[in-house]
Amino acid sequence: MLKRFVYSREGILSLIVLAMFFSVGAISPDFISLSNSIGIFNDTAILIMLALGQMLVILTRCIDLSVAANVAFTGMLVAMVNQAFPDINMAFLILLSLVVGAFLGAINGLFVWLLKVPSIVITLGTMSIYRGATFLLSDGAWVNSHQMSESFIGLPRYEVLSIPVLCWTAIALIILAFWTMKFSVWGRNFYAAGGNPMAAFYSGVNVGKVQFYGFLVSGTLAGLCGYFWVSRFAVAYVDVANGFELQVIAACVIGGVSIVGGLGSVIGCVIGALFIGVVNNALPIIGVSPFWQMAISGTVIIIAVIANASSNKEKARIILRKPDQASTSLSAQSH
Amino acid sequence: MDTIIKKSTTPDALSTSRLQALLRWEAFLILIVFLVCVMNSYLSPYFLDPWNLSDATFNFTEKALIALPMAMLIIAKEIDISVAAIISLSSTLMGLVAQMGAPIYMVVLVGVLVGATCGLFNGVLVTQFKIPSIVVTIGTMSLFRGISYILLGDQVVRDYPDGFEFFGQGYVYWVFSFELLLLVLFALLFYWLLHRTTFGRYTYAIGNNPTASYYSGIKVDKHRLILFTLVGVMSGIAAVLLTSRLGSTRPSIAMGWELSIITMVVLGGVSILGGSGTIGGVVLAAVLMGMVTFGMGLLNIPGIVMTIIVGVMLITVVSLPALISFYKNRLSKKEVHQS
Numbered sequence: 001m002l003k004r005f006v007y008s009r010e011g012i013l014s015l016i017v018l019a020m021f022f023s024v025g026a027i028s029p030d031f032i033s034l035s036n037s038i039g040i041f042n043d044t045a046i047l048i049m050l051a052l053g054q055m056l057v058i059l060t061r062c063i064d065l066s067v068a069a070n071v072a073f074t075g076m077l078v079a080m081v082n083q084a085f086p087d088i089n090m091a092f093l094i095l096l097s098l099v100v101g102a103f104l105g106a107i108n109g110l111f112v113w114l115l116k117v118p119s120i121v122i123t124l125g126t127m128s129i130y131r132g133a134t135f136l137l138s139d140g141a142w143v144n145s146h147q148m149s150e151s152f153i154g155l156p157r158y159e160v161l162s163i164p165v166l167c168w169t170a171i172a173l174i175i176l177a178f179w180t181m182k183f184s185v186w187g188r189n190f191y192a193a194g195g196n197p198m199a200a201f202y203s204g205v206n207v208g209k210v211q212f213y214g215f216l217v218s219g220t221l222a223g224l225c226g227y228f229w230v231s232r233f234a235v236a237y238v239d240v241a242n243g244f245e246l247q248v249i250a251a252c253v254i255g256g257v258s259i260v261g262g263l264g265s266v267i268g269c270v271i272g273a274l275f276i277g278v279v280n281n282a283l284p285i286i287g288v289s290p291f292w293q294m295a296i297s298g299t300v301i302i303i304a305v306i307a308n309a310s311s312n313k314e315k316a317r318i319i320l321r322k323p324d325q326a327s328t329s330l331s332a333q334s335h
Numbered sequence: 336m337d338t339i340i341k342k343s344t345t346p347d348a349l350s351t352s353r354l355q356a357l358l359r360w361e362a363f364l365i366l367i368v369f370l371v372c373v374m375n376s377y378l379s380p381y382f383l384d385p386w387n388l389s390d391a392t393f394n395f396t397e398k399a400l401i402a403l404p405m406a407m408l409i410i411a412k413e414i415d416i417s418v419a420a421i422i423s424l425s426s427t428l429m430g431l432v433a434q435m436g437a438p439i440y441m442v443v444l445v446g447v448l449v450g451a452t453c454g455l456f457n458g459v460l461v462t463q464f465k466i467p468s469i470v471v472t473i474g475t476m477s478l479f480r481g482i483s484y485i486l487l488g489d490q491v492v493r494d495y496p497d498g499f500e501f502f503g504q505g506y507v508y509w510v511f512s513f514e515l516l517l518l519v520l521f522a523l524l525f526y527w528l529l530h531r532t533t534f535g536r537y538t539y540a541i542g543n544n545p546t547a548s549y550y551s552g553i554k555v556d557k558h559r560l561i562l563f564t565l566v567g568v569m570s571g572i573a574a575v576l577l578t579s580r581l582g583s584t585r586p587s588i589a590m591g592w593e594l595s596i597i598t599m600v601v602l603g604g605v606s607i608l609g610g611s612g613t614i615g616g617v618v619l620a621a622v623l624m625g626m627v628t629f630g631m632g633l634l635n636i637p638g639i640v641m642t643i644i645v646g647v648m649l650i651t652v653v654s655l656p657a658l659i660s661f662y663k664n665r666l667s668k669k670e671v672h673q674s
Binding site: 063111114115116117118120121122124125126127128129131132133135136140238246249250253259260291292293294295296297298299301302305306 | 460464466467469470471473474475476477478479480481482484485488594597598601607608637639640642643645646647649650653654657658661
């Protein structure tokens with residue numbers, strides 16, 4: 001059992017993450033302290049949650065590029081509601097963020113389900129629409145920390161057993177996702193729909209509907225993360241999470257979610273996100289200038305992806321090489 | 336699979352082909368460009384002034400130059416989202432070379448060569464390691480722009496040699512700018528390449544069925560490598576024009592361009608699933624987007640609101656044919672039920 005895990009993709013990846021973690025710890029011992037570890041997990045929690053949603057979408061051979069714009073819009077909306085009504089109940093605000101996020105995700109999903117339009121095009125469009133709508137909503141203004149109520153900012157920081165609520169939310173979602181994807185028919189359908197849409201169709205799985213659910217979940221999580229992002233950084237502005245969709249997709253891809261659909265695991269996804277989180281947190285500690293950060297994360301993504309691709313190669317003897325084993329990124333969407 | 340079933344129950348190939356001829360994408364785009372121009376001239380009496388129109392072309396020439404090879408790449412079922420980062424890296428290295436006092440031709444050569452190298456790098460990663468291009472270019476996007484940040488930090492390079500501004504600001508004859516002339520020439524070149532050569536036919540073949548193309552003797556990987564390099568070269572050229580027009584380089588140059596370039600290609604009728612599309616459509620889409628942006632500029636609409644409109648345009652244009660067939664299918668289903 002242990003041996004199987006160590007040799008699996010997730011096992012190798014988690015060993016790499018641990019090796020990185022401890023080698024930075026060798027340079028500065030504070031890095032591996034418990035409180036800093038919780039801090040890293042806390043920093044990565046939003047990325048993990050978004051990556052879980054994105055995984056569902058990618059499993060069904062789609063892609064959601066609008067997820068960061070969704071975070072920005074929902075975050076701005078709840079921040080503005082909070083600013084206008086400082087005494088508002090937090091439960092209502094969180095519900096609002098979930099509903100708004102789900103609604104934005106459903107728009108993507110409906111286009112993909114009913115009109116069978118390629119998701120890359122739809123989410124490219126909604127990405128700029130949601131981002132622009134954030135500007136229209138706020139008129140370009142910022143909502144700063146002093147305009148937010150104490151409970152709004154305090155909730156993700158509130159500690160239970162010395163672990164912040166934001167971390168607990170991520171942990172709960174990881175467990176829920178793990179159970180759903182492993183044991184529920186609803187979750188297994190995502191693998192079926194992405195692995196072989198034709199076979200899934202003839203065995204009674206409504207592929208379009210499963211894709212719709214993927215976008216719905218991705219949108220709902222993005223809505224929740226919108227609230228968390230804005231309250232954690234205590235500021236809401238139009239460019240919140242700009243470009244973050246690519247980090248989310250990178251987390252999935254590093255974690256072994258295949259962009260051509262049907263392959264991926266919750267554990268892999270979480271470790272992929274932690275990989276990015278550890279790299280981002282370690283760079284300032286080992287004294288790397290922030291200007292290097294982008295190039296390093298780019299290199300790391302490329303190396304991780306190459307490593308993944310080569311571990312993916314078929315073990316059996318290949319008589320005739322297929323030219324498009326993995327390089328049909330766009331055909332992934334045709335079915 | 337849904338469509339297979341629907342197609343077999345509605346054998347109206349004749350009527351759809353007539354409909355398709357009527358709604359030929361290019362004709363549709365020309366109509367919209369015309370409408371936008373009418374609207375713009377209604378908004379501002381100066382719109383139809385030749386100099387004004389010439390200014391409007393600066394809105395799209397550089398992006399359109401990249402959209403041309405990008406269309407071919409997407410037709411071949413690949414994508415490159417690192418193009419804006421390639422512009423940034425090209426521009427950065429041009430700036431550094433110019434700072435060292437290199438002559439104009441060296442600066443331009445460096446820009447184009449850096450672009451070509453970046454494109455080649457993408458191509459090698461995609462074809463040698465068999466990684467989906469969307470994933471590769473997500474990585475190289477941060478890599479290329481990251482190198483620009485390493486090299487420049489928060490500096491701005493402004494010392495370009497005298498005469499360098501001609502590429503982005505010069506006029507060849509009357510109102511015809513150098514950029515516009517270059518775009519026309521490259522549009523013709525790419526039209527010839529895609530629609531008149533075997534290379535172009537192979538591009539369609541690969542996009543329609545990579546496996547079949549491979550077995551019929553097309554060197555699929557080599558072809559893709561060339562296309563990626565071509566995208567890199569054109570990004571390098573666009574970087575020369577943009578740097579020369581702005582007269583300065585900073586690492587955040589051309590931020591977000593990859594999306595407007597892909598939007599341009601898709602709006603031009605190139606299928607994101609590969610296998611179909613024309614250069615004419617892409618050029619028209621570029622003109623359309625330039626005119627719409629310019630018209631909104633006349634109305635003082637902020638840039639970010641323009642992105643909403645471009646997004647709505649993209650979604651409408653892509654889902655329109657699907658929407659029509661969706662309702663047609665519903666109607667025919669109803670007829671079947673009634674009879």
